[in-house]
Amino acid sequence: xxxxxxxxxxxxxxxxxxxxxxxxxxxxxxxxxxxxxxxxxxxxxxxxxxxxxxxxxxxxxxxxxxxxxxxxxxxxxxxxxxxxxxxxxxxxxxxxxxxxxxxxxxxxxxxxxxxxxxxxxxxxxxxxxxxxxxxxxxxxxxxxxxxxxxxxxxxxxxxxxxxxxxxxxxxxxxxxxxxxxxxxxxxxxxxxxxxxxxxxxxxxxxxxxxxxxxxxxxxxxxxxxxxxxxxxxxxxxxxxxxxxxxxxxxxxxx
Numbered sequence: 001x002x003x004x005x006x007x008x009x010x011x012x013x014x015x016x017x018x019x020x021x022x023x024x025x026x027x028x029x030x031x032x033x034x035x036x037x038x039x040x041x042x043x044x045x046x047x048x049x050x051x052x053x054x055x056x057x058x059x060x061x062x063x064x065x066x067x068x069x070x071x072x073x074x075x076x077x078x079x080x081x082x083x084x085x086x087x088x089x090x091x092x093x094x095x096x097x098x099x100x101x102x103x104x105x106x107x108x109x110x111x112x113x114x115x116x117x118x119x120x121x122x123x124x125x126x127x128x129x130x131x132x133x134x135x136x137x138x139x140x141x142x143x144x145x146x147x148x149x150x151x152x153x154x155x156x157x158x159x160x161x162x163x164x165x166x167x168x169x170x171x172x173x174x175x176x177x178x179x180x181x182x183x184x185x186x187x188x189x190x191x192x193x194x195x196x197x198x199x200x201x202x203x204x205x206x207x208x209x210x211x212x213x214x215x216x217x218x219x220x221x222x223x224x225x226x227x228x229x230x231x232x233x234x235x236x237x238x239x240x241x242x243x244x245x246x247x248x249x250x251x252x253x254x
Contacts, residue, residue, distance in 0.1 A: 008052035015065070015089065017047065022062060023096045069093040 021043055022029075028039035040055035040062075049058075072090055 019092055019096055065089060065093060
């Protein structure tokens, strides 16, 4: 885009002035066919930019600003705050497109009528608007940084709380595992002791039965032995008595 004085250089001041003008003249952009290009023709005329830029170029410039804002807005939803912080126009575009920044942000209510009747020269208005925009951008950037810091602190607090809760639950699970292991060990020891006691009782019972059986056998043998001895003694006495009778009979016969 050329002019008699050379190539026109679009500056940050021009961008700021375009955003301010677009907010002030939002009513011109009705969505009807050619409404936007007609409005930007008015912009070029008001800003005395004929021969320097075309309405179509200004429209493209505005569309590029909107598209980059939308892209960064989408990134912000997935954690792209770093990219937002590096783009100088994000805060003011956010306010302009969201409706948070309107004409009243740039002109005080008691200046509206005088602005229309006794407006300052265009260059002076551009400088004043630029300073206002810078202050608004700085304020919004500080607010975003504060909110981002608060969100980060909240995330850290919640992460610490979650970590503390995980540690607490892990400790509780460990205590429960130890308790159950102790119970199982105690149960095993109890069962082993019970088995040992049962084995001892069974062993003692076997030994007692064996001793009783042995004693019963000994008593039976001793009784049988006494009976045999008594029988032999009786038989011996009977023989002696028969022999004595035979002797008596022999003596008597003599």
